[in-house]
Ligand SMILES: C=C(O[C@H]1C=CC=C(C(=O)O)[C@@H]1O)C(=O)O
């Protein structure tokens with residue numbers, strides 16, 4: 001690590017102002033396994049971003065920002081023109097936030113790649129100082145600790161009665177033909193007896209919630225958005241994109257026999273199949289104008305720690321000029337988190353749910369010229385520091401279609417929320 005750090009410092013010090021490119025980068029790599037969450041835990045530079053991929057041995061973490069984009073099309077243009085990566089995403093209500101980090105760490109197959117970005121269009125001395133500071137962060141790690149904090153519930157946006165009422169409203173819209181699906185969610189708040197470190201919490205979740213993407217976004221020290229999601233928004237290699245419909249849920253317990261019964265039931269249940277097919281339909285219809293070819297794979301079951309889901313993978317060949325700006329706009333928010341028709345469903349949610357979803361059910365990921373990876377930020381929570389305590393707001397939602405039973409959907413969101421909640425001790 002020391003070599004890596006001093007190598008980067010030498011590169012930064014040797015850098016002369018360049019009029020040739022807007023951004024200069026300094027790169028170094030080493031065969032090394034590092035705990036990126038332990039590195040992030042030691043840092044005081046923001047924003048912090050972290051993404052551990054679901055299907056590949058890739059984890060990325062970043063600190064700071066050099067350039068910021070609040071429009072995904074501008075972000076895409078920058079990526080294509082500069083051939084540089086941007087991290088970030090879109091909130092549920094499609095507010096884009098993408099940035100070129102000051103420092104990007106990528107763990108790919110146990111090789112650590114470090115890149116520091118220098119903005120040639122900013123004050124030279126200030127940039128040089130910021131880059132040197134960034135290099136020095138590689139010297140600092142803080143050991144991760146297990147989360148033992150006790151929490152107690154302080155509130156929820158919907159209790160079972162309110163929830164039932166929301167669902168009945170949704171079902172009425174479905175019956176009248178205004179909607180075919182709407183994904184309602186709840187927010188539950190807890191307070192801890194001692195501060196909970198978001199990185200410790202996410203590290204614990206990584207251990208327990210396997211088969212997921214693990215993500216963290218902290219724009220400042222006091223608040224972090226974290227989660228472990230089973231759902232991909234899309235991945236893109238050149239013009240080849242893979243997306244998926246993940247919707248339809250059954251229970252998982254520690255009884256393999258019962259789990260198998262649940263799997264069989266899930267695969268044959270009409271309501272869950274319908275829930276899933278509507279996501280496929282929404283994605284395919286929206287993507288149609290932008291693809292040369294699109295194919296839907298057979299249904300499969302994705303098993304997690306508390307729940308199992310129906311999944312249909314979708315492969316598409318994007319038209320030549322189509323890139324991430326369009327992909328993000330057309331797929332997000334999919335009918336797995338919003339509903340169908342998309343706009344009417346989102347309007348219904350805005351007037352029904354009594355809280356702001358913010359990053360919950362938004363999308364987070366990384367955009368590059370030739371590659372992109374975005375997850376759907378469900379099974380997520382905000383962790384806010386309040387003196388010696390932490391407040392945790394956990395979100396969970398469920399797809400409502402004709403035939404949904406309010407209390408069963410309540411049980412479903414409780415199970416989904418427990419993927420994160422079970423990491424803590426509830427008083
Ligand atoms: C909206 C959520 O889950 C979605 C993803 C998988 C299964 C779902 C379901 O069966 O309802 C939801 O569509 C959430 O976990 O908050």
Ligand SMILES: [Mg+2]
Pocket residue numbers: 247248249275398399412
């Ligand atoms: Mg469901």
